[in-house]
Amino acid sequence: MHFIIHRGSNEIGGSCVEVKSRNSRIVIDIGVPIVTTSGKRFDFKDYRKLSREELITSKLLPNVKGLYGQDSGNKPVDGLLISHAHIDHYGLYNFVDKDIQYHLGEATHKLINLSNIFIKDRGSIEKVAPYIQDREQFNIEDFKITPFLMDHSAFDAYAFLIEADEKKLFYSGDFRSHGRKGKLFYKFLRIAPEGINVLLLEGTLIKERASSSKTFKTEEVVENEIVKVLEKHKTIVFGIASSQNIDRMVSFYKAAKRKGRLFVIDVYTANILSGIGKRTIPHPSKDYPEIKVFFPKHLCDKLKKFKRENMMFDFKQYKITRDEISKNLSNVFMMVRPSIKSYLEKIENIGAAPVIYSMWEGYMEDAENSDFIKYITKEDDSLIHRIHTSGHADVMTLKELVNCLKPDNLIPIHTLNPEMYDTHFENVRDVSDGQEIEI
Ligand SMILES: [Zn+2]
Ligand SMILES: [Zn+2]
Known part of the structure; x- marks a missing residue:
């Protein structure tokens, strides 16, 4: 060979x-x-x-x-x-x-x-x-x-x-x-x-x-750290992570649930969590009533382009509107990414909000990410919480x-x-x- x-x-x-x-x-x-x-x-x-x-x-x-x-x-x-x-x-x-x-x-x-x-x-x-x-x-x-x-x-x-x-x-x-x-x-x-x-x-x-010793925190520790951040802030908290990092999505969901917050995800993340096809993975369904879905226009346009409207309709009954988010700010933990900035701009009363950055540090230096984080926190760096494990x-x-x-x-x-x-x-x-x- x-x-x-x-x-x-x-x-x-x-x-x-x-x-x-x-x-x-x-x-x-x-x-x-x-x-x-x-x-x-x-x-x-x-x-x-x-x-x-x-x-x-x-x-x-x-x-x-x-x-x-x-x-x-x-x-x-x-x-x-x-x-x-x-x-x-x-x-x-x-x-x-x-x-x-x-x-x-x-x-x-x-x-x-x-x-x-x-x-x-x-x-x-x-x-x-x-x-x-x-x-x-x-x-x-x-x-x-x-x-x-x-x-x-x-x-x-x-x-x-x-x-x-x-x-x-x-x-x-x-x-x-x-x-x-x-x-x-x-x-x-x-x-x-x-x-x-x-x-x-x-x-x-x-x-x-x-180091020759174990150096990385477990996902359970990540989850506990997220819980502390959700506890500390009395307003909406945003989370930035890869939707395909299922372990992290589970940590986000569990932390939100522990603090009585809704876990709000976009239609892309909803399709991933459901598409995996495992009942034990939290996904929008009657089994996980704490998960709500929002529908940014550019993602809906993509689904229409691919004639996959069913991938929106499947989650219609779990929809949360901007108005509902705006009226429940302290009860929401919302997963976001730079491409949904225009969606966020139309939610009223958000102001400067805390963000949990839960990806590799290197990606934070990308202009797209750093501009987005500045937008969310209104340039208050004390609102940035870095919680990640490799x-x-x-x-x-x-x-x-x-x-x-x-x-x-x-x-x-x-x-x-x-x-x-x-x-x-x-x-x-x-x-x-x-x-x-x-x-
Ligand atoms: Zn890999
Ligand atoms: Zn690799």
Whole structure:
């Protein structure tokens, strides 16, 4: 078996790994980069004029033979695995040949489809194999693949065991152990596969002075901190987080409920929470009367454009109006984002309001976010509450995984600091993007 990290050996994001057996080839993830080589936030618009060949030469598209259309002379790859619904793992799939089959989780597929409707239309994923399930092994040609459901800030995230030619490669994907599904990680440690030759290990949080102790708060602590903020303020409180971070949505909901507030979400978030299809996940329904939905015009326009009006009507009975919000300010915890500013401007009597910023600090520096926060707080910084926990494993959790899998070789991926793996682990082999390695 051979593998090539096409992208990700020295960066966070843009993940893409090709694995070759004697007779077949698969690809794991096809993500967009998060930052450019100069450290700027990556924006695909800067590259939109380039042809596919130019995108490959400029190293934006991974140079995988037979992955894209009109790639004559190369045998198509035999399957594309998507570990989870974060764009740094799937965001370039629109370039992939329509005949290539995808292997992904059902919720992952749903979340990608919702992003296509509400955020950026990349076109639908057409050829999908039966949805992957936790620990249900499947084959792609002569590969044997076992997905393992992991705890991560994306719902439905998988690690993969890839077996072929009597060799075993383990791809950790993005994971952690301090989320609401942290038990999954400890369950994995009990049932982990043996005889791993190569472990591709994410190292988002491997940094110079990384502590060897547990450094991240759990989602329960996040929830308690939100409760304190809701308690402190006697007016509307706004929350900024990713709607697809389901653990965080649960924390928002639970905190609101504990303080007797309504949890007010937009129609996009409503579709995500309902679309996941789990009764235990809070979503607008009779089971969760504290959840109310608002309908910003630009989101409704998108649904009309896609002829998906049903995605509005489904939540009509849970609607809250601007007037109702305005009359109940002290009873509302409302999830917001910069694009709904014009909706907020028409709610009366809000004034300067507190905001819980619950995402990665780096995104706060984006002009769009910082302007929006200034608008909400009327530039009173004391109203900003930063409450967040990482979607990624701390060093101690990474060590627990490595000690359990005992790989012959450990390869850094999804990290800015591959050279620091050596200080934490043995048998580290540093590889570069595009380098083919034989196992
Ligand atoms: Zn990632
Ligand atoms: Zn991720």
